[in-house]
Amino acid sequence: MTDSNELQKVSMVSLGCPKNLVDAEVMLGFLNREGYEITTDEKEADIIIVNTCSFIKEAKQESIDAILDLADRKHDGRCKLLIVTGCLPQRYQEELCRELPEVDIFVGTGDYPKIAEIIAEKKDMPGQLRYIGDPNLIYDENFPRLKSTPLYTAYLKIAEGCSNCCSYCIIPALRGSYRSRPMERLLEEARELVAGGARELNVIAQDITRYGKDLPGGGTLEDLIRELVTIEGLSWIRLLYAYPDGITESLIQLMKTEDKICKYLDIPLQHISDHILEKMGRRGGEAEIRALLARLREELPELALRTSLIVGFPGETDEDFRKLLHFVEEAQFDRLGVFCYSKEEGTPAAEMANQVSERVKRDRYKKIMKTQARVSFKRNRRLIDGFERVIVEGYSDETDLLLKGRSSRQAPDIDGQVYITAGNAMVGDIVTLKITDSSDYDLIGEIVSDPCT
Numbered sequence: 001m002t003d004s005n006e007l008q009k010v011s012m013v014s015l016g017c018p019k020n021l022v023d024a025e026v027m028l029g030f031l032n033r034e035g036y037e038i039t040t041d042e043k044e045a046d047i048i049i050v051n052t053c054s055f056i057k058e059a060k061q062e063s064i065d066a067i068l069d070l071a072d073r074k075h076d077g078r079c080k081l082l083i084v085t086g087c088l089p090q091r092y093q094e095e096l097c098r099e100l101p102e103v104d105i106f107v108g109t110g111d112y113p114k115i116a117e118i119i120a121e122k123k124d125m126p127g128q129l130r131y132i133g134d135p136n137l138i139y140d141e142n143f144p145r146l147k148s149t150p151l152y153t154a155y156l157k158i159a160e161g162c163s164n165c166c167s168y169c170i171i172p173a174l175r176g177s178y179r180s181r182p183m184e185r186l187l188e189e190a191r192e193l194v195a196g197g198a199r200e201l202n203v204i205a206q207d208i209t210r211y212g213k214d215l216p217g218g219g220t221l222e223d224l225i226r227e228l229v230t231i232e233g234l235s236w237i238r239l240l241y242a243y244p245d246g247i248t249e250s251l252i253q254l255m256k257t258e259d260k261i262c263k264y265l266d267i268p269l270q271h272i273s274d275h276i277l278e279k280m281g282r283r284g285g286e287a288e289i290r291a292l293l294a295r296l297r298e299e300l301p302e303l304a305l306r307t308s309l310i311v312g313f314p315g316e317t318d319e320d321f322r323k324l325l326h327f328v329e330e331a332q333f334d335r336l337g338v339f340c341y342s343k344e345e346g347t348p349a350a351e352m353a354n355q356v357s358e359r360v361k362r363d364r365y366k367k368i369m370k371t372q373a374r375v376s377f378k379r380n381r382r383l384i385d386g387f388e389r390v391i392v393e394g395y396s397d398e399t400d401l402l403l404k405g406r407s408s409r410q411a412p413d414i415d416g417q418v419y420i421t422a423g424n425a426m427v428g429d430i431v432t433l434k435i436t437d438s439s440d441y442d443l444i445g446e447i448v449s450d451p452c453t
């Protein structure tokens with residue numbers, strides 16, 4: 001730590017998915033360790049870092065807009081150093097260096113743990129710098145991490161990269177092939193997060209079901225979960241991003257018997273038409289997907305299922321789309337995200353014939369969203385007069401008279417909320433609510449139990 005670092009304030013904006021957020025938290029950990037002060041007010045920051053995403057067109061545009069917006073702080077704030085990290089520079093370093101002279105340093109997906117050294121180095125070097133090398137890095141528990149999520153919740157990133165070959169996806173090129181983190185290290189980090197106040201751990205990776213296959217001693221997601229549930233003080237374990245063919249019978253049985261595992265599963269399915277799934281390079285087709293959903297509903301009737309779909313993939317016909325729309329109605333997902341296919345250079349799908357027009361993609365997107373709003377509303381209505389375990393998150397954005405929270409079947413940031421109209425509890429308490437009303441995506445209820453500790 002140097003005296004000059006103590007005077008420097010750093011602000012971080014992290015875009016994209018929770019996996020990216022964990023990288024941002026590791027960078028903040030390194031900077032904090034070196035004596036930088038962290039601020040959430042960009043106007044008073046000497047250094048601003050934008051941790052970017054470049055998964056699809058919208059994500060890239062959002063990243064560029066954020067960079068241009070924050071570049072203004074060099075004029076109307078204290079900012080002396082604007083740094084861009086993550087997927088965007090990993091993918092477009094030449095173009096960004098040319099088009100964004102306001103940016104002082106670009107850092108790739110494999111170099112972010114060196115952030116403090118990079119800033120120190122910049123002091124002696126004029127001009128724009130870039131540190132963009134091999135993306136095949138994996139962080140271990142020795143990396144400091146400054147959590148940015150509320151005290152009671154945390155993400156546990158169990159692996160980095162991806163070795164699936166979905167034809168539309170650029171992630172493996174930006175993040176390298178799948179690398180599981182050793183189990184002992186993950187357990188150590190999980191215990192630390194719980195000791196620091198986390199009651200909920202959200203297990204993430206590009207594909208959590210592949211966990212352990214690349215580890216020298218083996219191990220599986222189920223082995224990891226069996227250890228996680230023994231951590232005292234941990235109440236909820238949530239499984240996000242499960243590849244459908246990796247959901248084993250033993251995982252289903254574990255979810256059925258272990259109370260700490262939230263009855264929630266995020267399974268990105270992308271489509272239901274066999275010929276589209278095949279062109280997407282996905283493993284498994286319609287029959288396998290339907291069999292899996294039936295099995296999950298049979299064994300875990302209270303499970304909240306989330307999926308994501310892509311509309312407008314090259315070659316998607318009206319008939320394929322009708323099938324998908326019908327499937328959304330039929331499958332009754334509790335939560336669903338839809339993306340318009342984004343043509344990403346460097347991926348096989350970008351070269352495919354029969355690209356679908358933007359107008360048709362938007363139209364299909366709207367139809368799916370409209371159908372799902374109806375489905376979600378119906379699914380939520382079924383919960384009225386029932387009971388839900390809810391983690392209290394604070395006052396609602398509208399009024400200090402109303403508490404809000406999330407049920408065990410709602411993931412942070414992406415799903416709805418529960419509004420609490422009666423009863424008292426502290427932030428981070430887990431209480432039982434009687435559900436009294438609902439909307440398309442949110443629930444309303446009253447506390448009926450004392451907080452459990």
Ligand code: SF4
Nearest residue numbers: 162164166169171206
């Ligand atoms: S599973 Fe497919 S879509 Fe997901 S990150 Fe890997 S390659 Fe991309």
